[in-house]
Amino acid sequence: QLPIWLGDINTLTTQFEKIVTDILATVDFDVDGVVFEVTNESLKTQMGANRKFHRWQIAFKENKDKAQVKVLSVTPQVGRTGKITPVAELEPTLLSGATIVRATGHHYGLVKEQGLGAGSIIELTRSGLVIPKINKVLKSAAVDIPDHCPSCGEKLQWESDFLMCVNHAICPAQVIGKMAYFFKILANNDGFGIATIKKLYEHGIRKISQI
Known part of the structure; x- marks a missing residue:
């Protein structure tokens, strides 16, 4: 007990x-x-x-465990709103009872400012002992800023600190993300997870009204 x-x-x-x-x-x-x-x-x-x-x-929950971790690469990830989020791929690191292999870099403004790239060293914790969090970059490295959307190839645009894909109606990642968000948050309909949404997209479904 x-x-x-x-x-x-x-x-x-x-x-x-x-x-x-x-x-x-x-x-x-x-x-x-x-x-x-x-x-x-x-x-x-x-x-x-x-x-x-x-x-x-x-x-x-309290964060006390920290680790210095090497970044292997930074991968751009397209969100449903078109925001491009940098995801740091890390050397596998045991932290607070879990093996961490990636963490979000939040936005590409921070990537440029802090030098978050392949070979950089970061201080890592787990926010709420759950979500991997980059506290700071201890050793900077050359950064790789994408020019085009990794999902649709559209040229990316800066909006303040954020890289954005403005191809909202056609970009596959955004279309899939919006439909998945609808079922997860708005409709709360079980059975329509991301794998199902991707299959619907492959069969030409682009809008909720087409389902």
Whole structure:
């Protein structure tokens, strides 16, 4: 059974760090944080829940593990809005119990500014002990800024710090991304994952209204 602490909100706020440290010290295996929850049943009922989580519970995760990691390459990835996101391919690195092989570079403005390229060394953590995060570039390298969209070949344009593909209606990655987003977020319809959407695209489907 996992360790449990019971107390009032005043004790929690004044002794927060000690409470968390004491709880984590009682387990002899890797955990990614602790969960705080309200125990008053009437208050729990009043706070309720949404489709994803109870509003009377909240998770706390802390990043302490860091690693210096070599970047093998930076790959452009096309989002549903046309934004080109640089993805750093990394030397496999064990961090917070998981092997990390890639992390987002956020946008190409940062790539240029910090020198994020093949051969650079980065400081890596896992945001919320889940998502790989590049804290900073420790050693810069030559950068490779794409000129054309890797999905449709359209010439890319700068919009502030972001590289954009403006071929919104035809670019395969954007069309597929928009349809996948519709089913994942708006329609919430199981059975229409990215693999299914790609098959629909291969059969000439370009809009939700065609399905």
